[in-house]
Amino acid sequence: MFRGLYTVTSGMQTNQKKLDVISNNIANANTSGFKKDVVISEAFPELLISKINGKVQNDLNNTSGNTQLDIQRDGEGFYIKTNNGFFTVDSPMGTSYNKSVKFSLDEQGYLKTYTRDINKGIDTSTGFYILDSQKNRIKVDNNNIQVDEKSGNVTSNGRVVANLIYTPSKNVIGTINGGLRLDRIQTNFISGQINQTDNQLDFAIKGDGFFKVQTEDGIRYTRDGSFLLNNKGELVNSDGNYVLGKNGIITIDEEFKINKNGEIYVNDQPYETIDVVNILNTNALRKEGNNLYKVEEGINPNEQKFDGQLLQGFIETSNVNSINEMVDMITVFREYESNQKVVKAYDEMLGKAVNEIGKV
Numbered sequence: 040m041f042r043g044l045y046t047v048t049s050g051m052q053t054n055q056k057k058l059d060v061i062s063n064n065i066a067n068a069n070t071s072g073f074k075k076d077v078v079i080s081e082a083f084p085e086l087l088i089s090k091i092n093g094k095v096q097n098d099l100n101n102t103s104g105n106t107q108l109d110i111q112r113d114g115e116g117f118y119i120k121t122n123n124g125f126f127t128v129d130s131p132m133g134t135s136y137n138k139s140v141k142f143s144l145d146e147q148g149y150l151k152t153y154t155r156d157i158n159k160g161i162d163t164s165t166g167f168y169i170l171d172s173q174k175n176r177i178k179v180d181n182n183n184i185q186v187d188e189k190s191g192n193v194t195s196n197g198r199v200v201a202n203l204i205y206t207p208s209k210n211v212i213g214t215i216n217g218g219l220r221l222d223r224i225q226t227n228f229i230s231g232q233i234n235q236t237d238n239q240l241d242f243a244i245k246g247d248g249f250f251k252v253q254t255e256d257g258i259r260y261t262r263d264g265s266f267l268l269n270n271k272g273e274l275v276n277s278d279g280n281y282v283l284g285k286n287g288i289i290t291i292d293e294e295f296k297i298n299k300n301g302e303i304y305v306n307d308q309p310y311e312t313i314d315v316v317n318i319l320n321t322n323a324l325r326k327e328g329n330n331l332y333k334v335e336e337g338i339n340p341n342e343q344k345f346d347g348q349l350l351q352g353f354i355e356t357s358n359v360n361s362i363n364e365m366v367d368m369i370t371v372f373r374e375y376e377s378n379q380k381v382v383k384a385y386d387e388m389l390g391k392a393v394n395e396i397g398k399v
Contacts, residue, residue, distance in 0.1 A: 042215075042217070043381075043385060044382065044385045045217055045218060046217060046218035046219075047218070047378045047381045047382055047385070048218070048378075048382065049083070049217065049218030049219050049220055050218060050219045050374070050378050051375055051378045051379070051382075052220075052221075053078070053080050053219045053220060053221055054371050054374050054375045054378070055375070056078055056221050056224075057078045057080075057367075057371045058368065058371050058372075058375075060076045060077070060078050060224060061364050061367050061368045061371065062368075063076065064076060064359045064364050065359070065361060065364050065365070065368075067357055067359065068357055068359040068361050068364075069356075069357065070263075070330065070357050071263045071264070071265050071330075071354050071355060071356065071357070072231070072261060072262035072263035072264065072265075072330060072354075072355050072356075072357070073231075073262075073263075073330060073357035073358070073359065074226050074227055074228050074229075074231075074262065074357070074358055075226070075227045075357070075358055075359045075364075076224050076225065076226055076227070076326075077224070077225050077226075077227055078221060078224055078225075079221075079222045079223050079224070079225050080219050080220065080221055080222055081219070081220065081222040082216045082218070082219060082220075083132060083216045083217040083218055083219075083220055084128075084130060084132050084133045084134060084135035084136075084216065085125075085135050085136045085137055085214040085215070085216050086133075086135075086136070086214060086215055086216065087125075087136055087207055087211045087213075087214055088211070088212060088213055088214065088215050089208075089210045089211050089212065090210055090212055107121075107122055107123070107188065107189065108120065108121050108186065108187075108188045108189070108191060109121075109188075110186055110188050113141065113161075114161060115143050115144070115161050115182070116141055116142065116143035116153055116161050117141065117142055117143070117186060118139070118140075118141040119139065119140055119141070119142075119186060119203070120138060120139040121138055121139070121191070121204060122138075123204070123206070124191075124204040124205055124206040124207075125137060125138065125204070125205050125206075125207070125214070126138070126139070126140040126169070126203055126204070126205070127169070127170040127171075127172075127174060127205045128140060128152065128167050128168070128169060128170065129167055129168040129169075129170050129174075129176065130167040131167075132220075134170070134174070136205070136214050137214075140152065140169065141153065142166075142169045143161045143163055143166075144163070144179065144182055144184070145163040145164075145166070146163075147178070148178045148179050148180060148181075149168060149169075149176055149177065149178050150168070150169040150176075150177040150178075150179075150193070151163040151166035151167060151168055151169060152166040152167045152169070153166045154166070154322060160319065162320060162322050164320060164322060164323060164338050165223070165322055169203070170205075171193075171201035171202055171203065172191075172201075172202040172203070172204055172205050172206070174205070175201075177193060177200065177201040177203075178200075179193070179195040179200050180195060180196075181195060181196065183195060183196060184200075186203065190202065190204075191203040191204035225322075226321070226324065226326065227358065228247075228321050229358050230244075230245070230246070230355065230358065231355045231356040231357050231358040231359075232355070232356045233245060233350065233353050233354070233355050233356075234353065234354055234355075234356060235352060235353050236352060236353060236354050237352045238352060238354075239294075239295070239296075239351060239352060240265075240266045240267060240268065240274075241264060241265055241266070241351070241352060241353060241354045242264035242266065242297070242313070242349055242350065242351055242353070242354075243264055243349075243350045243353035243354050243355040244262060244264065244315065244347055244348075244349060244350075244355065245347050245348040245349075245350055246346070246347025246348060247317050247318075247346075247347055248315045248316060248317050248345045248346075248347045249261060249262060249315065249316060249317075249318055249332070250262070250263075250264065250282060250283075250313065250314070250315055251282075251283040251314045251315070251316065252276055252280045252281065252282055252283065252331060253280060253281040253283055253288070254280045254331070256333075257333075258283075259280070259327065259331040259332060259333055260316075260318065260324065260331065260332045260333075260334075261276065261330050261331050261332065262330075262355060263276065263277075263330040263355075264353075264354060264355065265277055265354060266282055268291065271290065272290050272291055272292045273288055273289065273290050274288075274289040274290075274291060277329075278329050280331075282313065283313075283314045284303070284311040284312055284313055284314055285311065285312045285314050286311060289303070289311050289313070291303070291305070291310075293305050293306065295310065296351065297313065297349060297351045298349075299348040299349055299350070300312070300345075300348075300349065301313040301314075301315050301345065301349045313349065315345040315347075315349060316342045316343065316344070316345055317342070317343040317344065317345055317346065317347075318340045318341065318342060318343070319340070319341035319342075319343050320338065320339065320340050320341045321340075323335045323338040323339070323340045323341075324340065
C-alpha cells in the first residue's frame with residue numbers, strides 16, 4: 040500500500056515540474072529567439088524482487104535457459120531486447136535491471152546509453168554505463184564490436200570482452216520500481232518563425248547556429264539577434280553584453296551591411312565577421328537566463344563551422360506554440376487530478392485499517 044502511495048506521489052511531483060516548464064514556455068512565447076523546454080521523465084531504477092523465504096540458488100549468474108536476443112542496429116548504436124535474464128545499467132539512482140536497453144560507445148570506449156544530438160547523431164555525454172554479467176563497466180579498445188544474439192557476448196576484433204546478460208537466482212521473481220521521476224529538462228532547438236523588421240541591428244539565423252556573446256562570466260551563446268550599439272559604437276545585446284566577431288568585440292561607427300555568412304561590410308569593404316557557430320552537442324547547453332546558454336561544465340559543446348544563413352533586418356520569434364502549450368497544460372492538470380484521487384483512495388483505506396481493522 041505504501042509503495043503505491045509513493046508511486047502516485049512521484050507522478051504528482053513530476054507533473055508539477057511539467058506545469059512549471061509549460062508556464063515558462065507560455066510566458067516567453069513572444070521572446071525573440073526563445074526555445075521551448077520539455078520535461079524528460081523516466082521510471083525509477085528497476086529493482087529485483089525475491090520470494091520471501093524462497094530457496095536461493097548458489098549460482099547467481101546461472102546462464103542456463105534459452106536466451107534469445109532481439110538485436111537492432113541504430114547506426115553506431117544497438118537496441119537489444121532479451122527474453123531471459125536482464126541487462127544491467129549503472130545510473131546515479133542506483134543499479135537498474137531491464138529487459139531492453141540501447142547503448143553505444145563513448146569517447147573513452149565504454150558502453151553507455153545515449154540520446155540524439157541536433158543532427159540526429161549519437162550523444163553519450165548524459166548516458167549511463169552498461170554493466171556486464173558481473174556488474175562491471177564494459178570497455179572496448181575500438182569501435183568494431185558485435186553482440187551475439189544467443190549468448191549475449193560482446194566481441195571486439197573477434198575477442199569476447201564481456202557478457203551482457205545478468206541471470207539472477209531462482210529466488211528472484213521479477214522487477215519493481217518506485218514510480219516516475221524527472222530525468223532532465225530538454226530544450227527544443229527547432230527554429231522559430233522569421234519576421235522582417237527592417238532594423239539593421241536585427242539579425243536572424245536561418246538554420247542551425249548561435250551568436251557568441253561575451254559576458255562577465257565568460258562566453259555564452261544565444262539565438263536572440265536583437266542587438267544594439269552602445270555609446271562607444273560597440274555591438275551589444277539588450278543586456279549590454281558584447282556580441283563577438285571573429286576578432287573579438289565589434290565596433291561600428293558607420294552604416295554597414297552583413298551578408299548571409301555574417302561578414303560585415305562598411306563602405307562596401309570587408310570589415311569583420313560576426314562569430315556564429317554551429318553547436319553539435321546541444322545537449323550540453325543549459326539556459327542561464329536573459330536568453331543566454333552556457334555549456335555544462337566538463338562537456339565539450341563541439342563547435343562547428345556555421346553553415347546556415349544570417350539575415351539582416353529580420354528577427355527570429357520563439358518556437359513556442361501557445362495553443363499546444365495550453366493543451367499540454369490541461370493534460371497535466373487532468374493527470375495531477377487523477378493522481379490526487381488515487382492518493383485520496385489510499386488515505387481512506389489507511390483510515391479504515393487504523394480505525395476499523397485495528398479495533399480490539
